[in-house]
Amino acid sequence: MRQRRSKVPDVPLLMTPGPTQVRENVRITRALEMTNPDLDLKFFKFYRKTCFKLAAFMNTESQVLILSGEGMVALDSTCASLAEPGDRVLIIDNGIFGEGFADMVKVYGAEPVVFKGERTRGISVENLREFLENDSDFKFATIVHCDTPSGVLNDIREICPLLKSYGILTVVDAVSSMVGEPIFTDDWKIDVCIGASQKGFSAPPGLAFLSISPDAWEMMEGRKTPIPSYYCNLLLWKNYFEDFWFPYTPPISDIYGFKVALNNVLKEGGALKRHRRIAKAVRKAVIRAGLSLYLKSDYCSTVTTINVPTGLDGEALIQKMKDKHGILIGGNFGYLKRKAVRIGHMGENARLEYVSETLKALQETLEDEGVVLRADMESVFLEEMVKKK
Numbered sequence: 001m002r003q004r005r006s007k008v009p010d011v012p013l014l015m016t017p018g019p020t021q022v023r024e025n026v027r028i029t030r031a032l033e034m035t036n037p038d039l040d041l042k043f044f045k046f047y048r049k050t051c052f053k054l055a056a057f058m059n060t061e062s063q064v065l066i067l068s069g070e071g072m073v074a075l076d077s078t079c080a081s082l083a084e085p086g087d088r089v090l091i092i093d094n095g096i097f098g099e100g101f102a103d104m105v106k107v108y109g110a111e112p113v114v115f116k117g118e119r120t121r122g123i124s125v126e127n128l129r130e131f132l133e134n135d136s137d138f139k140f141a142t143i144v145h146c147d148t149p150s151g152v153l154n155d156i157r158e159i160c161p162l163l164k165s166y167g168i169l170t171v172v173d174a175v176s177s178m179v180g181e182p183i184f185t186d187d188w189k190i191d192v193c194i195g196a197s198q199k200g201f202s203a204p205p206g207l208a209f210l211s212i213s214p215d216a217w218e219m220m221e222g223r224k225t226p227i228p229s230y231y232c233n234l235l236l237w238k239n240y241f242e243d244f245w246f247p248y249t250p251p252i253s254d255i256y257g258f259k260v261a262l263n264n265v266l267k268e269g270g271a272l273k274r275h276r277r278i279a280k281a282v283r284k285a286v287i288r289a290g291l292s293l294y295l296k297s298d299y300c301s302t303v304t305t306i307n308v309p310t311g312l313d314g315e316a317l318i319q320k321m322k323d324k325h326g327i328l329i330g331g332n333f334g335y336l337k338r339k340a341v342r343i344g345h346m347g348e349n350a351r352l353e354y355v356s357e358t359l360k361a362l363q364e365t366l367e368d369e370g371v372v373l374r375a376d377m378e379s380v381f382l383e384e385m386v387k388k389k
């Protein structure tokens with residue numbers, strides 16, 4: 001049994017693809033004394049500075065906002081603020097989150113048109129190009145950078161400029177890829193790029209953030225109908241600093257903590273490389289052991305989705321990992337429910353010791369269930385990790 005890292009007895013080692021492990025300096029910062037964030041100019045400046053820092057991290061000169069709520073609030077606010085009744089919206093779908101955008105834009109009266117890709121690999125840029133040659137009359141398009149249930153990584157670097165060349169605005173859900181995969185918001189012509197606190201940044205859930213390009217602001221301001229939401233109306237935020245007014249009371253303690261989490265990533269510098277190495281070594285270990293990956297290609301470096309061996313149940317596997325080894329890995333939902341499990345090696349989870357411990361526990365759990373594995377996953381993983389890169 002591993003040594004307890006947590007003083008709280010029932011907290012398992014978090015190895016899920018969000019929420020992720022939270023470092024102590026983030027947890028402690030959240031407990032600091034606070035001011036009234038609606039009235040204290042110092043906090044306005046702190047908030048804005050944090051947004052600027054985040055914008056620099058996302059490689060954008062666009063305005064970045066930090067919203068109260070988990071990732072969904074940024075997705076919903078974007079759909080509420082951009083979509084209007086009758087608008088055609090292109091939904092690029094090769095996973096559960098990708099598909100989900102269709103329901104969100106429908107709520108606001110828009111007509112989703114789904115471009116479906118294969119689920120086991122990234123969206124084919126060529127197929128999308130052909131599709132757009134026949135039909136490109138869309139107000140905006142939505143795409144998920146890493147669709148977390150499968151872990152598929154979409155080539156937004158090619159896809160977003162292609163969409164923009166047709167005058168289609170681009171909305172990217174980068175919630176689970178950020179920190180583990182590069183994002184060049186401006187160079188890649190992303191109009192709205194969305195992230196959240198509890199994935200790669202390794203802060204607790206509770207904050208979402210997004211960048212909004214000048215074109216996206218213009219689209220919101222040029223609407224024929226008012227934005228049909230109060231809480232999710234992004235326009236209310238546009239001049240918050242000049243007006244010295246937040247649309248709602250910012251969750252100050254969450255934002256203090258998030259700033260420290262962001263600094264942790266910036267100070268480290270090499271987060272991308274760390275994620276890439278770990279992800280590659282995990283895939284190698286899984287394959288060598290004779291297990292299979294759900295994806296055929298286009299793996300995101302933040303999560304590995306493993307097919308559950310025939311005859312076993314994914315939910316039961318996760319439960320055993322938790323009960324017997326004190327490690328929580330990710331289950332799945334939708335079409336992958338019970339069929340695939342996920343190791344979330346994102347943010348603070350993506351450390352050699354946590355991942356090797358997880359693979360060891362998974363090995364034991366599977367062998368207990370009578371699965372014959374061809375290699376020791378922990379050993380393969382460690383061998384890969386010490387190889388000179």
Ligand SMILES: *Cc1c(COP(=O)(O)O)cnc(C)c1O
Pocket residue numbers: 018070071072073097144146147148173175176196199205
């Ligand atoms: C986690 C996640 C979200 C946000 O989900 P919440 O439940 O709101 O935290 C959105 N998109 C993707 C791809 C995600 O992985």
